[in-house]
Amino acid sequence: MNDRSRYTILFVLCYSVIASCTGQTAKELFESGNAKAQTHDYKGSIADLDKVITLEPQWAKAYYNRANAKSALHEYEDAIKDYSAAIKYDTAYKEAYYNRGNTLVKMQRFDSAIADYTIAIGLDPMFSRGYFSRGTTYGDVKKYREALMDLDVAIMLDTSYPRAYLNRGTILAKMHRFADAKADLDHVLSTDTKNDRAYLIRAMAEAGLEESEAACADFHQAKLRGNKEAGQYIKEYCDGK
Numbered sequence: 001m002n003d004r005s006r007y008t009i010l011f012v013l014c015y016s017v018i019a020s021c022t023g024q025t026a027k028e029l030f031e032s033g034n035a036k037a038q039t040h041d042y043k044g045s046i047a048d049l050d051k052v053i054t055l056e057p058q059w060a061k062a063y064y065n066r067a068n069a070k071s072a073l074h075e076y077e078d079a080i081k082d083y084s085a086a087i088k089y090d091t092a093y094k095e096a097y098y099n100r101g102n103t104l105v106k107m108q109r110f111d112s113a114i115a116d117y118t119i120a121i122g123l124d125p126m127f128s129r130g131y132f133s134r135g136t137t138y139g140d141v142k143k144y145r146e147a148l149m150d151l152d153v154a155i156m157l158d159t160s161y162p163r164a165y166l167n168r169g170t171i172l173a174k175m176h177r178f179a180d181a182k183a184d185l186d187h188v189l190s191t192d193t194k195n196d197r198a199y200l201i202r203a204m205a206e207a208g209l210e211e212s213e214a215a216c217a218d219f220h221q222a223k224l225r226g227n228k229e230a231g232q233y234i235k236e237y238c239d240g241k
Contacts, residue, residue, distance in 0.1 A: 026051075026055040030065075037072075042072045045065070049062050053066070060086040060089040063096075067086065067099065071106075076106055080104070083099060084100070097120040098120040098127075101116035101137075110137050113133075118134065127157075129154075134150050135148070135153075135167065139170070148168065148172070151171065155168065165184045165185075165187045165188050168184050169184030169201055172184060178208035181204075200227050203219040203222060207237060215237065216237065219233045
């Protein structure tokens with residue numbers, strides 16, 4: 001055996017046992033990757049998790065965390081591959097299905113996202129975020145009846161879920177159920193007075209109810225809080241009110 005072959009064998013053995021001879025174990029690298037992700041150092045996190053996966057190629061959580069970091073960097077295709085690997089090694093990994101669904105939504109692959117949310121809910125029928133995200137995605141594809149049913153369940157499971165009330169109010173407004181929509185938006189704004197989107201949707205509901213003064217007041221509140229759509233509604237609906 002020549003010196004080059006000996007060196008290669010020693011290097012591989014060293015890397016596989018103690019992570020490139022630095023003394024870091026897979027667990028330590030995993031924890032380092034998590035810490036870097038928490039400070040938004042996603043590239044550093046991925047670098048650590050690459051090493052973890054080299055050492056522990058069937059560690060589902062490592063693939064999952066690397067997928068989260070890649071998704072944060074908008075590397076969606078690679079993120080999907082890692083979520084799928086996490087699921088391969090842990091077929092009951094609810095959060096991997098859920099976050100793969102979230103990434104698919106960002107890619108506008110709505111039907112595939114709904115399928116993943118459905119699996120996550122099947123794994124945990126009390127998973128309020130699963131119902132929320134599936135309901136919101138049903139709304140994206142204009143399946144409002146299904147959206148409303150899921151958002152009802154999300155709120156039933158977690159009554160303090162402001163985004164669920166906001167999204168349900170939005171769906172209700174699109175269905176012309178303006179009084180119900182307004183009630184949901186009132187709930188959101190009772191605890192979050194800076195929510196520009198809630199003011200905008202409540203204004204739309206109030207306009208549908210022919211409460212023009214209240215609608216214009218809310219359109220102005222939405223604009224004041226930075227909503228980019230509100231100005232056009234003020235111009236078209238309020239006419240200087």
